[in-house]
Amino acid sequence: xxxxxxxxxxxxxxxxxxxxxxxxxxxxxxxxxxxxxxxxxxxxxxxxxxxxxxxxxxxxxxxxxxxxxxxxxxxxxxxxxxxxxxxxxxxxxxxxxxxxxxxxxxxxx
Amino acid sequence: xxxxxxxxxxxxxxxxxxxxxxxxxxxxxxxxxxxxxxxxxxxxxxxxxxxxxxxxxxxxxxxxxxxxxxxxxxxxxxxxxxxxxxxxxxxxxxxxxxxxxxxxxxxxxxxxxxxxx
Numbered sequence: 001x002x003x004x005x006x007x008x009x010x011x012x013x014x015x016x017x018x019x020x021x022x023x024x025x026x027x028x029x030x031x032x033x034x035x036x037x038x039x040x041x042x043x044x045x046x047x048x049x050x051x052x053x054x055x056x057x058x059x060x061x062x063x064x065x066x067x068x069x070x071x072x073x074x075x076x077x078x079x080x081x082x083x084x085x086x087x088x089x090x091x092x093x094x095x096x097x098x099x100x101x102x103x104x105x106x107x108x109x
Numbered sequence: 110x111x112x113x114x115x116x117x118x119x120x121x122x123x124x125x126x127x128x129x130x131x132x133x134x135x136x137x138x139x140x141x142x143x144x145x146x147x148x149x150x151x152x153x154x155x156x157x158x159x160x161x162x163x164x165x166x167x168x169x170x171x172x173x174x175x176x177x178x179x180x181x182x183x184x185x186x187x188x189x190x191x192x193x194x195x196x197x198x199x200x201x202x203x204x205x206x207x208x209x210x211x212x213x214x215x216x217x218x219x220x221x222x223x224x225x226x
Contacts, residue, residue, distance in 0.1 A: 004151075030210075033214065033215075042218055042219045043200075043215075043217045044217070045214040045216070048210065048214065050210075087152070089151075091210075096142065096157045096164075096165055097215060098154070099151035099153070100151050101149070101150050101151045102150070
């Protein structure tokens with residue numbers, strides 16, 4: 001089976017840095033995705049990691065450790081518009097992408 | 110490029126009624142997915158098509174749900190008869206390739222929010 005765990009909710013202050021963690025147990029691994037989903041909207045692709053290490057893309061970075069089954073999404077210089085759900089999803093090869101339950105981030109002034 | 114189009118945006122029906130959702134993927138995307146997203150949860154795959162063939166429908170409740178992609182482009186998802194627990198957002202997504210990657214992430218439509226009363 002596959003299991004993906006993320007915190008349900010997080011709150012952070014505008015301008016700060018927040019780290020959203022994701023742990024997974026899957027049979028096989030072929031990459032991990034992070035998606036952002038604003039309330040009532042479609043999930044949008046943020047990042048993809050298939051090798052260990054940090055991938056940086058502007059204010060957002062994503063880290064992967066395959067041996068630990070662990071990833072995090074780092075958001076810097078938080079803005080109010082970053083308030084959204086962040087979905088961790090794992091590709092375990094021949095099966096379609098499996099999503100975690102998502103972390104609802106609230107950015108406060 | 111135009112995104113994934115879905116309709117209707119909202120639908121309210123009574124239990125035991127039927128409902129159908131439509132999806133038009135991004136042009137050129139061979140792979141199409143239907144996901145169900147219950148409030149407060151992540152998307153759960155219902156069915157995956159590669160062109161007009163089914164790749165994975167292991168989580169589709171086949172006694173009441175059906176989906177087709179006859180010409181390998183548009184797709185419809187049907188529920189008949191609906192139950193209260195079917196209340197959710199139904200998301201359609203498409204991708205270039207069957208295996209998701211940096212060059213072939215899933216692109217989602219805005220979804221259809223179904224309420225069953």
